[in-house]
Amino acid sequence: MSELRFPDVRWGSPDGWFRRAFQPAAIAFLESRLGGWIHRRLRWLDLVLLRATGGRVSMFGPSGIYVLVLTTTGRKTGNLHSVPLVYVPHEGGALVLGSNYGRLQHPAWSGNLLAIPKATVEVGGQKFPVDAEHITGAQFEDLFRHFLAIGENFETYRERSQRDLRMFALRRVG
Numbered sequence: 001m002s003e004l005r006f007p008d009v010r011w012g013s014p015d016g017w018f019r020r021a022f023q024p025a026a027i028a029f030l031e032s033r034l035g036g037w038i039h040r041r042l043r044w045l046d047l048v049l050l051r052a053t054g055g056r057v058s059m060f061g062p063s064g065i066y067v068l069v070l071t072t073t074g075r076k077t078g079n080l081h082s083v084p085l086v087y088v089p090h091e092g093g094a095l096v097l098g099s100n101y102g103r104l105q106h107p108a109w110s111g112n113l114l115a116i117p118k119a120t121v122e123v124g125g126q127k128f129p130v131d132a133e134h135i136t137g138a139q140f141e142d143l144f145r146h147f148l149a150i151g152e153n154f155e156t157y158r159e160r161s162q163r164d165l166r167m168f169a170l171r172r173v174g
Contacts (some may be wrong), residue, residue, distance in 0.1 A: 002171035005092040006068075009124030011056050014064030019107030019133070023151065026060075031153045036101030046084040049098050058084065065150060068094060068172075069122040074108075075115035083109050088146040092145040093171040094121070099148050102160030121170060135167040142169060 012018055029035035039059075046059045058067045066089060071082040094125040097108035110153050113119060116130040135143060144167070147154040158165055 004128075004174075005059040006089060006094050006121070006170075006172060007124035007126055008157075010064055010066050011060075012064045013059060014058055017063060020022070027151045029155045030101070030151075031156045033102075036103070037084070039171075040101065043084055046106070047082060051122065055123050055127075060086075066094070067124075068096075070096065070109060070171050071120040071122070072112035073116045073119075075112050081109060081112065083107070086150065087170075088143075088150065090146065090169065093130070093169055094123075095143055095146060096168050096170060097144075097154065098166035098168075099154055099157035100161065102157035104161060104163065106163070106166055107162050110168070113168055114166070120174075128172050131173050133169045134168055134173070136164075140165075140167050 030039060035136060042059060046067070047069060048068060049057050049059065050112055055068070058065075060067060066087050067084055068087050070085050071080050073079070074081055085096050087096050090093075097105045100107040113132040117134070119132060120129050121128060121130050144154070144158075144165075
């Protein structure tokens with residue numbers, strides 16, 4: 001049986017002119033408390049863009065960053081909750097990080113995955129179920145460098161949050 005992999009879809013190139021021109025300013029903005037606050041308030045727009053374009057267009061522009069829509073089951077309510085997330089491709093699946101823009105509390109989706117480690121992902125116009133594995137300890141430290149390759153803002157979030165960030169490996173199933 002062949003391994004089920006995530007589609008390789010992103011808008012733009014990680015080495016393209018857009019990312020080179022705008023990444024420093026974008027990271028500085030997202031690192032700021034105001035930038036995180038604004039981006040959290042506009043997640044709904046990213047969700048609309050991603051779903052309307054089959055995962056090809058997001059608020060990050062043609063920056064070559066991978067973005068998916070993660071739908072978890074609420075650990076308290078049982079309701080479905082969808083959130084757009086930056087991810088890092090890893091071993092045919094995806095790594096997602098609960099940085100929450102450096103806020104003191106963990107993002108709700110990460111608590112949902114701890115309680116119910118099954119979710120649905122939308123990427124590249126495809127929707128499929130995933131299993132989630134919580135990554136901790138030395139493995140977390142090793143894999144965290146992949147997020148730093150996207151942007152140093154992840155280190156800022158880690159320091160500002162004063163907590164252990166939650167990382168999950170998502171594996172396609174079924």
